[in-house]
Amino acid sequence: MSDESISGIEESSILLFYGWWQMAVCFFAFLGLLAIWFHLGRKQKDFGQVWLALSILAWSFSGTCEIIFSLVENENKELYLNGTRSIFSLFNSLFILLALPWFRYLPSLLKPLIQSRFWKLFVGLPFLFSLLPTLNRMSSSNEQSFINELDVYYAVLTLIFLGYVLWESFAKRRLKMLAWLSVVCILTTLIAQGYKLIGSDINQTLFSAIFKTSLIMLFFALALSWVRELSFQIIPEVEKLSLSLTRVRKVGGKFDHIVKLSGIAGNSTFPLSQALFNLLLKFAMSRKSGKDWLEIKPKNDQRTDKQYDINDHNEIRRLNIAILEGVFGKGNWTKDLHEIPLKSTLFETADDEARKVRLSVSPDHIRLSEDLTVQTNKIV
Incomplete structure (x- = not known):
């Protein structure tokens, strides 16, 4: 068996393992956030956690695609795999941005924009401008196109807004350690996006597993801090x-x-x-x-x-x-x-x-x- 064949088998095994991990962990996290919303947020008609849960569900679907592509052989396998990754990455970013107006604490600099009636237009148009070319690239089998990078630009936009809002949410609840951890997580994710943009040989799968796990934990920390705030009597008798x-x-x-x-x-x-x-x-x-x-x-x-x-x-x-x-x-x-x-x-x-x-x-x-x-x- 040639070295190239061995390398291909190892790559498929890693892809399969990562796919199962991403599908199972992200789906469980989706159900967890949805359960918290069902018990508390539903009564207050607060849909912020629903959007965050859907953003994690997009990662779960991406993991499902990783499993499928690890088991099939196709001459355009790499193109379709990267394309589906980009599509679900775009949906993940979109759902996070749609969750931001529901956050209780927003930075004063960004609050007028996030709470404006044009917010959906502001986040929706870049999403469409990134999604449609990606779909076109996959349908035309154009492997040389740069369109695959559009999800990275959209992700960077999302991370900038998310970083500010996470910091404000934790800081205003006097959870400074979590606020600093959110900064570390956002920076790690930005670095991973930067490596993806320049096409570095660094292990993207490892980076992806790290920042996705970190973000999921931060979303749960945010949800629990919200639950704590609701249950804690801030103004005593x-x-x-x-x-x-x-x-x-x-x-x-x-x-x-x-x-x-x-x-x-x-x-x-x-x-x-x-x-x-x-x-x-x-x-x-x-x-x-x-x-x-x-x-x-x-x-x-x-x-x-x-x-x-x-x-x-x-x-x-x-x-x-x-x-x-x-x-x-x-x-x-x-x-x-x-x-x-x-x-x-x-x-x-x-x-x-x-x-x-x-x-x-x-x-x-x-x-x-x-x-x-x-x-x-x-x-x-």
Whole structure:
């Protein structure tokens, strides 16, 4: 038996082994992600995990083709094998890009594009421009065409967007180690695409197995971090909260207005602007003094002889957002999981009148520095 025949048998064996691995592992991962979505995402009508699962299913189909081509002999075997790899790679990239608008945390730079109504057009046109020439190449049996490289360009586009979004998703959930692992995984995948583009002799099958396994694990880590966020009560019950307000004199005679909100996961101590600090102090002093309720000025009220505690509802919203950014960091919060729960926990509206609001924290859990207590009458 010649060396060429032995080499061909070994190559077919590797292809067969890799095909079975890719088909079985990716199909199992597809079912796993779909199961997580079925139990949780389906109820919230969140289809992000469905698209990610479909992207992995595309790899499973690609593995099936690897098995088929390892068992058949055809003069155009290499052409059809590379063509089907490119096609399923394109579908994998497309499904990942379609999943991005469903991510809870998106980079501010990319968010307007990803959430725009033109996103499907933005990702769909390059997909078609890459798919159609690839199909044409396979049908014409043109082995010299460069069209096979188009899936690499589309994959690079996908990896750039995916890398930014994965980093943001893990970082905003305070999972920095996973964020850095996602960077390593994306870079490894980019290197593999680069070797494929230049036609390097390096073992592409090995590289493919490494980055596909890594991405699958990251998708599961992302899904579990989402499950953890849903199950974890980010804003605790008001009974577990305590509030402390302090003014600290700086060099030059100015003050830092410091708030300490204990009982909540995050940065418990943070500064506020003087105006928002005074509003929170007004709530706190009203609560401790027994007055409790503060009144919000009605809309279109032009009277000048009546003084209201709060000029409009937006003051409370600005205070709520400032507390969120102090605790979780700027942009590290969402409306559904953070803003609305915190507002409903910290502030209570009177049953008989919607314009009357008070701080829900117990007076026993509110602590004010001595200088603030002295100046009560100036603020409240």
